[in-house]
Amino acid sequence: MELHTLWFVLIAVLWIGYFFLEGFDFGIGILTRLLARDRAEKRVLINTIGPVWDGNEVWLLTAGGATFAAFPEWYATLFSGFYVPLLAILICLIIRGVAFEYRSKRPEERWQRNWDAAIFWTSLVPAFLWGVAFGNIVRGVKIDSDFEYVGGLGDLLNPYALLGGLVTLTLFTFHGAVFAALKTVGDIRGRARRLAQRVGLVTAVLALAFLLWTQADKGDGTSLVALVAAAAALVAALVANRAGREGWAFTLSGVTIVAAVAMLFLTLFPNVMPSTLNADWSLTVTNASSSPYTLKIMTWLSVIALPVVLLYQGWTYWVFRKRIGTQHLADSAH
Structure with missing residues (x-):
């Protein structure tokens, strides 16, 4: 395998890892308004991702850095x-991180309510915009002969990309709901499972429409296998969630994300950014890559x-693996 192809695969893996991990992270942020009934339950939901949310974003930083270098x-x-x-995504991620850290610094209800609103919106907006962005990358945009984007903001808001945004928004919310059911005890656990079932059904309809559209437009036999895997995993996740098997439901919702994002990269290759003006002006793994020497150095560093x-992030999840509930919260209003 040539190095530029290897790095395309590695970048795809980084984005898959990011969406798998940050997907339930965003989902929990959205559920602080949709699922939690009071301040205590919001604290429980936030605590489920408290030790890991910042580590999840390492995957985004690595994916961006790898794209810049490779x-x-x-x-x-x-x-x-x-x-x-x-x-907009960057601003949301900054505010979101501040909100997690500052929410508990003061006990006043208004203070916490404002930061709770910030957590909700800065989770919802990126969850939607990531789907819009990747929808446009796969569909193609207006790139000229100098490999420069010559379209406008309105060109990015096309039906295919907007559908992609709705898919990531609902899929991440479903992923977060099954994670909440996996990580909590008591009444909130049952409500998370019921909400996951409702959101999952909506997700299944939207995701199937989006993936079939992608397959019909740019797919081949390999991407079809990924489509079938994503659809089967989502259906199995709904079945497992209905049966109360939270571990299996979370694993299978994660497989859905992995297979769906893999399908997008499979339909994209060997392009990295297709041009809708002229196929010869598309950015590919060949004409967009760094020198072989740069890619070789990057490969050794990544090894x-x-x-x-992977070891320190896996250790973090292992340490904070237990379920929590309102009874585990400290008595302090903080």
């Missing part, structure tokens, strides 16, 4: 053309660093 043309065109939605990242 495919600088892709990075430049993507971040200049998608400047507004990516800036050293990646196992360390």
